[in-house]
Amino acid sequence: MAVYTHVSAEEMGALLARFDVGTLLSAKGIAEGVENSNYLVEATGGRFILTLYEKRVDEADLPFFLALLDHLAEAGLPVPRALPARDGTQVQRVAGRPACLIEFLSGVSVSHPTPAQAHAAGAALGAMHTALRHFQLERPNALGPVDWRALAARCGADLDIIQPGLAARVAAELDWLAVHWPVGLPRAVIHADLFPDNVLMLDDRVTGVIDFYFACTEVRAWDLAVTHSAWAFSADGADYDPAIGEALVAGYESRFPLSAAEKAAFPALCRGAALRFLLTRAWDWLNTPADALVTRKDPLAFLRRLEFYAR
Amino acid sequence: MAVYTHVSAEEMGALLARFDVGTLLSAKGIAEGVENSNYLVEATGGRFILTLYEKRVDEADLPFFLALLDHLAEAGLPVPRALPARDGTQVQRVAGRPACLIEFLSGVSVSHPTPAQAHAAGAALGAMHTALRHFQLERPNALGPVDWRALAARCGADLDIIQPGLAARVAAELDWLAVHWPVGLPRAVIHADLFPDNVLMLDDRVTGVIDFYFACTEVRAWDLAVTHSAWAFSADGADYDPAIGEALVAGYESRFPLSAAEKAAFPALCRGAALRFLLTRAWDWLNTPADALVTRKDPLAFLRRLEFYAR
Known part of the structure; x- marks a missing residue:
């Protein structure tokens, strides 16, 4: 910033x-x-x-x-x-x-999306996935499932500085995902970071999708899981808003229907999305001075999302 | 920033x-x-x-x-x-x-003003002083001549961290200014911080004068001295550009002629301007971590200006 x-x-x-x-x-x-x-x-x-x-x-x-x-x-x-x-x-x-x-694109990023805005964001993501079905270039995901264990290892026992027990919780989640991560789902280029910050809106209309610098080739439905984890919770992760989550998925499916396999895998994909942002925020937290001008984003806001998806 | x-x-x-x-x-x-x-x-x-x-x-x-x-x-x-x-x-x-x-005002702040741009900035300052002759409100200068000794005392011997001998040089300058600071010159509300950053231009035209948050009641011609010290040198203070300095003063006088007393006092006013920014930059330098995202401005760039004016 x-x-x-x-x-x-x-x-x-x-x-x-x-x-x-x-x-x-x-x-x-x-x-x-x-x-x-x-x-x-x-x-x-x-x-x-x-x-x-x-x-x-x-x-x-x-x-x-x-x-x-x-x-x-x-x-x-x-x-x-x-x-x-x-x-x-x-x-x-x-x-x-x-x-x-x-x-330059007009529009503002909403902090507290309404269901109509979440529907529009989901539809924009679905439209992007439609447009990218035949996009030929590839880019590896530097922060994908195979990297999470290494990222957790780099944070190491320091995770417990953030919250006692966090290192063990992360290790258990990595083990769970190693068993339950879906295989064989369609892969494509995805945005991979569609937080409300990265969607410009005017009223209920999407006027811009921005910040593609995490875009990569990945399990396509994981992009919707990332977006779900980013949009459907209060900022601190404590409160899930089902109206937002459902509108987001409905908007997505209005433009790009999920397969039965993707639907079945969606809870595990969401756990993986929550873990990914928990880990990168934890790393940044542990490596950013508390008095730096850059705002540190709370990793625990994504631990709370993870626990929601795990329930 | x-x-x-x-x-x-x-x-x-x-x-x-x-x-x-x-x-x-x-x-x-x-x-x-x-x-x-x-x-x-x-x-x-x-x-x-x-x-x-x-x-x-x-x-x-x-x-x-x-x-x-x-x-x-x-x-x-x-x-x-x-x-x-x-x-x-x-x-x-x-x-x-x-x-x-x-x-919102259009225009950009130039980094390397031309004489024509310096003339326009001087003229804008003169026009402001004309407009403010009958402005009634007052605001004390929190960084005026009476405050420099206290500011130097707060920096103390740490000034020598910036450059060995700086504390003694500052003390000598404070003594010189105590004897030579002009008395009886007209006072008025001034901008007090008219660096190129605070002047918006399109080509050679001033389209905006901004950032009045140091504006205060002070010796009026000191405002021109501050502007002279800010515009007429290379950023590091090592090189004085007489064409810029002369154009600035000529532009000012095209709108607000200096009195004979102000002209006679101008070198001392410039020394005071250079000392003021030397001291505030030194304070910020000593109190800003080197790795902070805020750029620390080099206090020695104003020591070099001070030595130029003292010659």
Whole structure:
């Protein structure tokens, strides 16, 4: 939630000159995303987001992300496409970093979605999965089921600093998932991080799906499980809202029906989703100073979700 | 350079409903200012900055700042005025903090001003001083000449951590200024922090003067000295650019001629300006962890300016 790299007005003006977007009117660093530096740029030809990719996004992955966004945009999905410069390239170099000038999408991220909003988000996810059935590129999931045990091992006994007994609880869940994780479900490119933060809405309409930097090839229905765990609970994970959860799945199925096997596996997929965010938040928690300006997200909010799914 | 307080889309929508600005289309937290949380808000009725005042701005000072901005705007200066809500109030309460919805101004802050841009900035400062000749409110300068000795004492011997000998150099400068600080020069409300960051420009035109949160009643010509120290040097303070310094003063005098007494005092005023920023940067440097996300500004960049002015 910070701008890591400063781009001067002079550099910004020189960058815009490579595109057909007119001249610079305004540029504000925005506190969005934890991965990159972002500027909201206004030019005489429109409004854009300038993203500078910092170390957490591998430059070698950019062609995958850009092709994915182009594919989804061509299918009519409201995703932020990177503009081509006059020379046809989408990736520029700004202040020493790879950078893209990206379409600006209106809309706001809701903090307390209504069932109608959850239905719309589910439908957007289903529409994305429909559009991606024939998308050819692949990208491995760096935070998939095979990585959770290693991530837990890296946290180690320190998990008990977060809450006594957490290390044992995580170990037991890893064992349960090793036995119950579904095999043979369809795999596809998924968003993998469709939290309410990453969906822009106006009223009950989805106007943008953003932040595809975790997109990867994975069990497709797991994407719905991640979204379910992200949307259907209070922020602290203590309260499940069945109206939200059901609307989300109904919205999804209005665009992309789940198979019987996916439905049967859904509770285990949700446990895996909760464990994945529990582990990454735990790692960040243990490795972020309490007084850092970056807000630490509570790992226990996903332990509570896990216990809900396990009941 | 961070958003300290999160405002949900729901709160943002409820806030806009108090104003005649239409409905919410977009809101992005922006990394601007070190004092407050700021959002760039787009509504159907226009674009605005939502500022939430954090602890470093005293709520009791807001009526002064708002009256100052209204006064300057009425005189035709491009300053960000706070909109009145339908009930006439300019200060709202958002997420527990005092907050204002503020006009959005186009333009960008230049990093390497040209003489023409420095002339325009000087002229804008002169025009502000003209407009403020009859402004009645007053606000003491919390970082004025009488406070520098106390600030140096608070830094104490730790100044030598920044550079060996710095504590003695500061003490000598305080003694010099005690003898040479001008008396009897006209006092008025000044901006007191007109760095290039706080001037928005399009080409050579000033489109906005922002960040009035240091505005105070002080020796008026000191405002030009602060601006001179901020604009006419390379960022590290090592190189003075006479073309910039002269253009700035010429621009100022095109709108507000200096008296003979002010001209005679100008070198001492510049030494005081350099010392003020040396001391506040030194304090922040000594009290900010090196690994904090807030960028520490180099105090020695203003020691170098001080030595230039002292020559």
